[in-house]
Amino acid sequence: MFSFLEKHIKTFRHGIHPGDYKETTKDLKIERMPFADEIILPLSQHLGGPSKPIVKPGEKVFRGQLIAEATGFVSSNLHASVTGTVRAIEPRSHASGRMVESIIIDKDPFSPQTLFNERTIEWEHLSPNELLDMIKWGGFVGLGGAAFPTHVKLSVPDGKRARFFMVNAAECEPFLTSDHRIMLERYHAIFAGIRICMKILDAEKAYIGTEINKMEALELLQSAIPADLPCEIVPLETKYPQGAEKMLTEAVLHKEIPSGQLPIDIHVIVNNVGTVAAIGEFFQHGQPVIERVVTVTGPGIRRPANLMVPIGTKLSDVIEYCGGLHEHVRQILYGGPMMGSAQMVLDVPVMKGTSGVLFLTDHEVVPRQEYPCIRCMRCVDACPVYLNPSTLGMLAKGRFYDEMMNYHIMDCMECGSCSYVCPSNIPLVQRFRVTKVLIREKLAREAKKKS
Amino acid sequence: MVFAPQPMVNSYSPTLNFSENENMNTQQPKLLLTTSPFLKPRQDTRFIMWQVNLALLPVALAAIYYFGVSAILIIVACVAGALLPEWLHSRFQSAAISPLKDGTALITGLLLALTLPPSIPLWMAFLGGVSAIGIGKLLFGGIGYNAFNPALVGRAILQAAFPQAMTTWAPHTDLNGFSVLRGDLFALPFAQRSVDAVTEATPLAKMKFDAMITALPDLLRGSTAGSLGETSALIILLAGVYLASRRILSWRIPVSILATVFVLAGVTYWLAPDTQPQPLFHLFSGGLMLGAVFMATDPVTSPITQRGCVIFGIGIGVIVMVIRLFGGLPEGVMYSILIMNAMTPLIDRVAQPRIYGTE
Numbered sequence: 111m112f113s114f115l116e117k118h119i120k121t122f123r124h125g126i127h128p129g130d131y132k133e134t135t136k137d138l139k140i141e142r143m144p145f146a147d148e149i150i151l152p153l154s155q156h157l158g159g160p161s162k163p164i165v166k167p168g169e170k171v172f173r174g175q176l177i178a179e180a181t182g183f184v185s186s187n188l189h190a191s192v193t194g195t196v197r198a199i200e201p202r203s204h205a206s207g208r209m210v211e212s213i214i215i216d217k218d219p220f221s222p223q224t225l226f227n228e229r230t231i232e233w234e235h236l237s238p239n240e241l242l243d244m245i246k247w248g249g250f251v252g253l254g255g256a257a258f259p260t261h262v263k264l265s266v267p268d269g270k271r272a273r274f275f276m277v278n279a280a281e282c283e284p285f286l287t288s289d290h291r292i293m294l295e296r297y298h299a300i301f302a303g304i305r306i307c308m309k310i311l312d313a314e315k316a317y318i319g320t321e322i323n324k325m326e327a328l329e330l331l332q333s334a335i336p337a338d339l340p341c342e343i344v345p346l347e348t349k350y351p352q353g354a355e356k357m358l359t360e361a362v363l364h365k366e367i368p369s370g371q372l373p374i375d376i377h378v379i380v381n382n383v384g385t386v387a388a389i390g391e392f393f394q395h396g397q398p399v400i401e402r403v404v405t406v407t408g409p410g411i412r413r414p415a416n417l418m419v420p421i422g423t424k425l426s427d428v429i430e431y432c433g434g435l436h437e438h439v440r441q442i443l444y445g446g447p448m449m450g451s452a453q454m455v456l457d458v459p460v461m462k463g464t465s466g467v468l469f470l471t472d473h474e475v476v477p478r479q480e481y482p483c484i485r486c487m488r489c490v491d492a493c494p495v496y497l498n499p500s501t502l503g504m505l506a507k508g509r510f511y512d513e514m515m516n517y518h519i520m521d522c523m524e525c526g527s528c529s530y531v532c533p534s535n536i537p538l539v540q541r542f543r544v545t546k547v548l549i550r551e552k553l554a555r556e557a558k559k560k561s
Numbered sequence: 562m563v564f565a566p567q568p569m570v571n572s573y574s575p576t577l578n579f580s581e582n583e584n585m586n587t588q589q590p591k592l593l594l595t596t597s598p599f600l601k602p603r604q605d606t607r608f609i610m611w612q613v614n615l616a617l618l619p620v621a622l623a624a625i626y627y628f629g630v631s632a633i634l635i636i637v638a639c640v641a642g643a644l645l646p647e648w649l650h651s652r653f654q655s656a657a658i659s660p661l662k663d664g665t666a667l668i669t670g671l672l673l674a675l676t677l678p679p680s681i682p683l684w685m686a687f688l689g690g691v692s693a694i695g696i697g698k699l700l701f702g703g704i705g706y707n708a709f710n711p712a713l714v715g716r717a718i719l720q721a722a723f724p725q726a727m728t729t730w731a732p733h734t735d736l737n738g739f740s741v742l743r744g745d746l747f748a749l750p751f752a753q754r755s756v757d758a759v760t761e762a763t764p765l766a767k768m769k770f771d772a773m774i775t776a777l778p779d780l781l782r783g784s785t786a787g788s789l790g791e792t793s794a795l796i797i798l799l800a801g802v803y804l805a806s807r808r809i810l811s812w813r814i815p816v817s818i819l820a821t822v823f824v825l826a827g828v829t830y831w832l833a834p835d836t837q838p839q840p841l842f843h844l845f846s847g848g849l850m851l852g853a854v855f856m857a858t859d860p861v862t863s864p865i866t867q868r869g870c871v872i873f874g875i876g877i878g879v880i881v882m883v884i885r886l887f888g889g890l891p892e893g894v895m896y897s898i899l900i901m902n903a904m905t906p907l908i909d910r911v912a913q914p915r916i917y918g919t920e
């Protein structure tokens with residue numbers, strides 16, 4: 111027992127304690143899910159421009175083969191996650207609720223599904239720029255949920271310096287255990303990934319920040335740090351949103367990221383632990399992002415599990431593999447319950463950013479009556495960036511968007527802590543999301559007018 | 562560098578072995594589209610309000626113990642008065658939820674009753690309840706929009722309209738005097754007072770006008786004269802601790818009020834130990850405890866930041882002591898809370914939290 115870990119638990123101010131609900135799946139080994147017959151690979155699974163297909167319907171593709179290329183810098187490559195034939199490139203349901211151009215692949219039922227061009231990449235001889243190109247080729251995006259292209263994140267802008275490489279393993283979303291399992295089962299890959307990222311960044315030190323509800327993982331990582339790797343395991347308080355970049359840097363380094371700036375401005379680059387592990391494995395086997403660990407959990411699914419799912423597997427196939435649904439399922443979420451998104455149809459595919467699928471039943475999904483704000487302070491005490499959600503909420507209801515700018519609405523990170531604690535059930539963050547979109551559009555319009 | 566053996570292999574059987582269970586439920590259920598967060602604690606505003614009512618119950622029971630049937634009648638009159646405009650409002654506004662069920666009108670009625678003297682005629686108590694909700698709350702636009710604590714608005718109106726009735730204090734008894742009416746409770750509206758009831762000055766009035774100090778144990782137990790809820794400081798304190806421990810009220814407000822009063826009382830005692838009472842006397846006398854625990858903490862009318870709450874509490878404490886020491890009235894809790902209620906928007910402005918990542 112690493113009791114010293116408990117003495118140095120770090121955290122940030124404010125935040126909430128929603129309870130973690132991780133018991134169901136935290137001890138379940140990652141299980142490989144078989145390939146489904148039909149794989150749907152949306153061309154836009156990441157932030158930034160959609161990828162451009164380089165295969166045609168009817169063409170045979172191999173598992174791990176590049177099938178769509180990044181367009182521009184902030185975009186990402188896409189690889190076939192199964193060996194088979196491209197049936198079509200057509201709009202299909204997407205987790206965002208829209209129809210998105212997707213490459214549909216029919217699995218070749220007779221293929222052994224070995225990896226295309228499996229190889230070990232001798233990365234020690236490569237320069238940081240070559241490494242970055244490899245990562246770009248591999249189609250890496252933030253696997254924690256945001257799906258921001260990793261090669262963009264790892265490119266330090268001119269004049270800035272990345273001194274610290276931070277691995278975000280907080281996994282503060284309730285229910286999700288995929289990062290937990292990755293740390294327990296793939297820690298070698300994590301350390302390998304850290305080495306590669308540190309070489310790219312020329313960083314001095316790495317940190318792995320993990321909430322202490324993952325004690326086994328903390329102890330394992332602590333005992334497994336390679337002697338020559340300047341890496342520190344940081345135990346964090348179990349508190350939401352511990353895994354937000356701003357909260358993580360505040361907890362680990364006691365530094366705040368200045369408003370409107372990025373972690374790099376305080377010399378930090380943050381990456382999700384799943385991404386880091388995937389990078390480590392990519393350089394070992396040459397496997398790009400074609401599968402990911404997904405926690406399938408919640409009271410609505412018969413057999414909760416941590417699954418290694420080929421990207422593009424349909425939700426309905428995942429449900430079937432996990433024994434089907436219980437009665438009274440009312441909501442199916444991609445991601446965790448705090449920041450995930452509700453799905454309306456079952457033929458949406460699992461994507462690179464899908465960290466979990468959560469099934470909620472009528473028991474958890476209770477309609478709530480909205481009351482007037484009683485100014486109870488709970489939201490103010492919860493907001494991790496110290497906004498005043500109560501006042502912002504009233505302003506948003508009255509559509510006083512300019513006034514909201516004075517209350518720093520753009521600093522809101524949409525974590526949902528305020529909505530969670532509000533006893534009057536006011537949809538605070540829901541309104542803030544809309545507001546921010548509208549304000550951004552307005553600012554863009556104004557910028558256009560000026561130029 | 563050498564990679565350790567991986568638990569993951571990269572090729573595996575391509576056969577699908579989905580379960581053969583015929584009855585498997587993979588039908589598309591009726592799904593609900595909302596946006597995150599999807600988790601929520603069960604405590605809502607209604608729950609909070611009922612918790613406050615629950616905490617007020619022992620205070621009301623203590624009032625009934627000391628003032629018998631008069632207390633019951635006054636409480637009933639105030640609550641009925643408070644519910645009437647709420648009920649009318651909900652009938653005409655067709656609000657989605659009946660405000661009667663959220664328990665706030667009950668809190669206001671109860672609190673108002675607890676600030677009234679035990680001999681007040683019932684029609685005045687009823688009128689106080691009506692004006693507390695009608696003027697103190699609905700006129701402002703309902704719960705959440707009122708600037709002043711409704712119960713105190715009701716009391717201030719009564720105090721202005723019926724100064725004499727509001728400052729006539731009947732002595733307390735215990736259960737033996739349960740059925741004794743403490744005054745002309747059933748007086749007709751605006752009729753001259755007929756009976757000369759037995760009266761007794763409150764501890765603060767005794768101190769102010771007669772230089773008589775009531776003993777501390779009496780104050781704690783509440784066996785003194787005063788309004789219905791002014792008497793049982795200890796019970797109010799315990800109710801406050803309960804609410805604070807359930808995080809229903811912000812402990813900073815009562816603590817900073819009481820601390821300020823204690824410090825100022827300590828200073829005056831230190832300056833003039835012969836004429837001034839012990840600091841604890843100030844804490845446990847008058848309406849301070851009731852005001853600090855149940856009225857100043859009304860979330861709607863108090864500041865929204867922790868820092869603001871401390872400023873708010875200190876302000877109330879200072880004004881209370883100024884009125885008690887220099888004012889013409891023996892007690893000033895009501896006015897000090899109302900004054901600070903008026904200051905709340907200003908406090909909110911100056912005590913906004915610093916935004917993360919800014920200086």
Ligand code: SF4
Pocket residue numbers: 482483484485486487488489490499500503528531532533534535536538
């Ligand atoms: S938590 Fe809700 S009710 Fe409380 S102050 Fe914030 S918005 Fe108002």
Ligand code: SF4
Pocket residue numbers: 492493494495496497499521522523524525526527528529538539542
């Ligand atoms: S959603 Fe925005 S306003 Fe609400 S708690 Fe999070 S950062 Fe604060």
